[in-house]
Amino acid sequence: MPRINSPAELEELRKGILSKRDPNKPCITLCSGTACHASGSKEVAASIEEEIKKQGLSAEVDFRKTGCHGFCEKGPIIVIHPEKICYLQIEPKDVPEIISQTIKGKKVVERLLYTDPNTSEKIIHEFEIPFYKNQERLVFGSNGEIDPASIDDYLALGGYAALAKALSQMTPEQVLEEVKKSNLRGRGGGGFPAGRKWEECRNAPGEIKYVIVNADEGDPGAYMDRSLLEGNPHSVLEGLTIGAYAIGSHEGYIYVRQEYPLAVENVGIAIKQAEEYGFLGENIFGSGFDFTVKVHRGAGAFVSGESSALMTAIEGKVGEPRPKYIHTAVKGVRDRPSCLNNVETWATVPLIISKGADWFAQLGTEGSKGTKIFSLVGKVNNTGLVEVPMGITLRDIIYKLGGGIPGGKRFKAVQTGGPSGGCIPEEQLDMKVDFDELAKAGSMMGSGGMIVMDEDTCMVDVARYFLDFLSDESCGKCVPCREGIRQMLKILTNISKGKGKEGDIELLEELSEVTRDASLCALGRTAANPVLSTIRYFRDEYEAHIKEKRCPAYVCKALTSYYVDPEKCPACMICLRQCPAGAIAGGKNQIHVIDQEKCTKCGTCFEVCPPRFGAVKKISGEPVPSPIPEEARMIARKSKET
Numbered sequence: 001m002p003r004i005n006s007p008a009e010l011e012e013l014r015k016g017i018l019s020k021r022d023p024n025k026p027c028i029t030l031c032s033g034t035a036c037h038a039s040g041s042k043e044v045a046a047s048i049e050e051e052i053k054k055q056g057l058s059a060e061v062d063f064r065k066t067g068c069h070g071f072c073e074k075g076p077i078i079v080i081h082p083e084k085i086c087y088l089q090i091e092p093k094d095v096p097e098i099i100s101q102t103i104k105g106k107k108v109v110e111r112l113l114y115t116d117p118n119t120s121e122k123i124i125h126e127f128e129i130p131f132y133k134n135q136e137r138l139v140f141g142s143n144g145e146i147d148p149a150s151i152d153d154y155l156a157l158g159g160y161a162a163l164a165k166a167l168s169q170m171t172p173e174q175v176l177e178e179v180k181k182s183n184l185r186g187r188g189g190g191g192f193p194a195g196r197k198w199e200e201c202r203n204a205p206g207e208i209k210y211v212i213v214n215a216d217e218g219d220p221g222a223y224m225d226r227s228l229l230e231g232n233p234h235s236v237l238e239g240l241t242i243g244a245y246a247i248g249s250h251e252g253y254i255y256v257r258q259e260y261p262l263a264v265e266n267v268g269i270a271i272k273q274a275e276e277y278g279f280l281g282e283n284i285f286g287s288g289f290d291f292t293v294k295v296h297r298g299a300g301a302f303v304s305g306e307s308s309a310l311m312t313a314i315e316g317k318v319g320e321p322r323p324k325y326i327h328t329a330v331k332g333v334r335d336r337p338s339c340l341n342n343v344e345t346w347a348t349v350p351l352i353i354s355k356g357a358d359w360f361a362q363l364g365t366e367g368s369k370g371t372k373i374f375s376l377v378g379k380v381n382n383t384g385l386v387e388v389p390m391g392i393t394l395r396d397i398i399y400k401l402g403g404g405i406p407g408g409k410r411f412k413a414v415q416t417g418g419p420s421g422g423c424i425p426e427e428q429l430d431m432k433v434d435f436d437e438l439a440k441a442g443s444m445m446g447s448g449g450m451i452v453m454d455e456d457t458c459m460v461d462v463a464r465y466f467l468d469f470l471s472d473e474s475c476g477k478c479v480p481c482r483e484g485i486r487q488m489l490k491i492l493t494n495i496s497k498g499k500g501k502e503g504d505i506e507l508l509e510e511l512s513e514v515t516r517d518a519s520l521c522a523l524g525r526t527a528a529n530p531v532l533s534t535i536r537y538f539r540d541e542y543e544a545h546i547k548e549k550r551c552p553a554y555v556c557k558a559l560t561s562y563y564v565d566p567e568k569c570p571a572c573m574i575c576l577r578q579c580p581a582g583a584i585a586g587g588k589n590q591i592h593v594i595d596q597e598k599c600t601k602c603g604t605c606f607e608v609c610p611p612r613f614g615a616v617k618k619i620s621g622e623p624v625p626s627p628i629p630e631e632a633r634m635i636a637r638k639s640k641e642t
């Protein structure tokens with residue numbers, strides 16, 4: 001690779017790369033992100049390579065393995081450029097047809113297209129699929145276009161031009177002013193203005209300063225940072241280097257959890273390539289600015305994503321938070337000024353420098369500018385990663401992009417902001433999603449996790465689940481967090497087991513206040529959000545559990561029972577055969593009965609009983625009807641007799 005010494009040389013390089021690429025030549029892009037990898041994209045890739053050769057098309061078609069396309073629910077995904085024909089859930093056996101029909105014959109393979117569940121219409125192009133059509137993919141869009149292991153792919157799309165502009169046309173102060181003017185708020189948690197943090201770090205005394213990427217991402221259900229780092233690592237590196245220049249830092253760290261092997265691998269490759277071209281290292285673009293980056297693999301503790309804990313971990317110690325009377329921007333890693341930002345925050349920076357703060361600030365809401373990537377998961381038809389402008393409503397995200405709730409069920413709540421976020425109910429679906437509105441609703445943006453829940457979700461159980469997670473993940477250093485969360489979890493567990501008492505709700509509220517006010521770090525300070533938000537919006541469910549010993553969603557096992565309605569049971573043996581606990585008695589001509597002592601409340605009988613019979617009943621808060629006597633259980637099999 002030639003070393004690039006100036007913006008002019010970068011432009012020459014880009015032109016050279018583009019001159020070797022025919023924009024009209026078909027290019028098959030295959031998502032090779034972690035989710036698609038898990039659903040077989042490696043085998044599909046092998047098949048594509050083999051089939052291209054077999055059909056003698058090596059010179060006529062390009063093939064590229066890319067990062068996550070976002071629509072992980074439907075992976076493995078193929079998009080054929082330049083038309084952007086999109087095929088979903090591809091298997092190796094589909095490949096010969098794709099090559100012969102679409103690449104050679106210019107015809108689409110109908111059965112592999114997306115089918116709109118509402119209209120049954122087949123959709124050919126990626127950009128017409130509702131999941132994609134309603135997004136604004138500024139930061140995440142290139143993920144589906146480039147091979148993360150190819151710096152040339154990134155350069156072909158204008159990569160490193162923002163860094164070249166910053167280093168050659170702007171002073172560090174001007175870069176800082178631009179980021180401040182854009183009002184970019186951190187995408188990893190609290191939404192703190194990035195420019196203000198950069199400025200504090202820049203102004204802090206000390207020769208040595210660090211800039212750090214937070215790619216710890218331990219929230220259950222969230223994977224946008226991993227996907228961005230896996231799929232487009234150069235965008236993060238470029239943003240980090242621009243930030244380092246503005247702050248006056250010459251050393252950077254990428255803190256990425258060890259359990260993200262593809263992200264670790266791809267960012268390692270990207271650093272090597274950037275060094276070879278001279279985008280990292282000494283005298284970048286001949287500007288005199290030096291900058292190096294190291295990867296630090298995190299041990300996979302949720303609390304290590306907290307800024308001071310992360311910095312302690314970089315020092316080689318246990319990743320525990322410390323009090324932040326003095327900000328980490330002033331005293332962070334090895335007591336030196338350290339600026340930590342989230343993966344998505346850094347990846348947004350090149351866009352701001354290239355297109356300008358004014359362009360960025362026109363997107364989004366008054367207090368929250370730009371776009372945000374969410375991981376949309378749970379009880380929603382289209383799970384995956386979506387990038388939307390700040391200010392979009394929850395309803396649009398869940399229904400327009402997410403395609404609504406599966407199985408015609410009713411929406412109940414959406415949990416935003418990771419384990420310490422809150423649950424937002426149906427009446428707030430038209431709320432505009434931004435940092436401030438989510439906080440007002442008792443939740444938070446967090447890093448962008450969005451878990452959709454349907455009518456079959458018990459909100460007491462949801463609060464218990466998140467508190468269980470947080471109790472495990474609390475480092476235990478401070479008492480309010482360690483004991484407060486543990487006590488709240490104990491009360492919630494009791495409530496879900498039917499052992500709730502009058503006054504428990506008030507006690508939960510009191511404990512929430514103490515953990516919020518007295519905990520050392522934001523893990524404890526925000527841990528009560530799932531409890532408080534579910535009490536605020538679903539208090540009736542808490543009361544039903546405590547006063548009536550009833551779980552309205554039939555989730556809490558101790559409060560739920562199953563029985564067979566003798567009037568409806570056709571003695572078909574389906575539930576009996578599938579009960580894993582052997583708790584169902586009966587026979588071919590004998591009405592079935594569930595032995596309540598043996599029943600583990602797994603719900604298998606309820607799920608397998610054919611809807612046309614509807615014989616297995618779920619009940620809560622009422623006694624199980626006594627089983628009919630043995631002698632009355634025999635039934636006549638009319639169909640056989642006639």
Ligand SMILES: Cc1cc2nc3c(=O)[nH]c(=O)nc-3n(C[C@H](O)[C@H](O)[C@H](O)COP(=O)(O)O)c2cc1C
Nearest residue numbers: 186187188189214217305306307341342345522523
């Ligand atoms: C318990 C805990 C875990 C966190 N985990 C992450 C994380 O995985 N990624 C992240 O970017 N920020 C995480 N944060 C927020 C960071 O402390 C910090 O605010 C953030 O990395 C700053 O970057 P930003 O300003 O770009 O958002 C976490 C905070 C807490 C309290």
Ligand code: FES
Nearest residue numbers: 031033036068072
């Ligand atoms: S991993 Fe393939 S679409 Fe997300």
